[in-house]
Amino acid sequence: MRGQLGQIVRFGLVGAINTGTFYGCYLLLHPWMPYFAAYSIAFVLSMVGSFFLNTYFTYRTRPTWKKFALFPLTNVTNYLVQSVGLYALVTWAGMDDRIAPLVAAVVAIPFTYLLSKKILVPGGRKAEADAVGPTGPAGDAGLESDSVATR
Structure with missing residues (x-):
């Protein structure tokens, strides 16, 4: 249970960093394109960062490569x-389109946690225990043949 709580706390920290990255990208792109296009591009950029932060941290x-390919799914x-959520908040609730993405992101948190854990820690507790040593990932920093890292 303690390990699960630690994961949830780390997930929250990664989420805060990821949300900041997403929102910063969104605000930078928003003046030059429609809000939904800015939102979509910011979402993809922050998703790549989220993969690496969630995998390692x-x-x-x-x-x-397999996890990287499945993570977007x-x-x-x-x-x-x-x-x-964004569409509903902006169109139906009249919320400011600069704030609505943050509200919509909060609603999605539980879905993201459960799905990312299923993809990044396949096999549950045993796979997690095998992959994580006392100081982090076991082995040579994940440089097996299907690793995202390069030598």
Whole structure:
């Protein structure tokens, strides 16, 4: 249970960093394009950062090409929850389109946590215990053949 709580706290920290990255990109892009295009580009950029932060810091597992390929698939649900939320908040609730992405992101947090854990820690507790030593990921920093890292 203690390890699970630590994961949730780390996930929250990564989420805060990721949200800041997303929101900063969104605000930089928003003056030059429609709000939804700015939102989509910012979302993709922050998703790549989220993969690496969650792999190394939250779940303390190795990044692999397979996980990298699957991670966006899990975020499709996150994207849909946020997109519907954004549209509803701006169109139906009349919320400012500079604030609505943050509100929509909060609603998507539980979905993102559960889906990212399923993808990044396949096999549950045993796989997690095998991948994580006392100081972090076991082995040679995840440099197996399907690793995202390069030699």
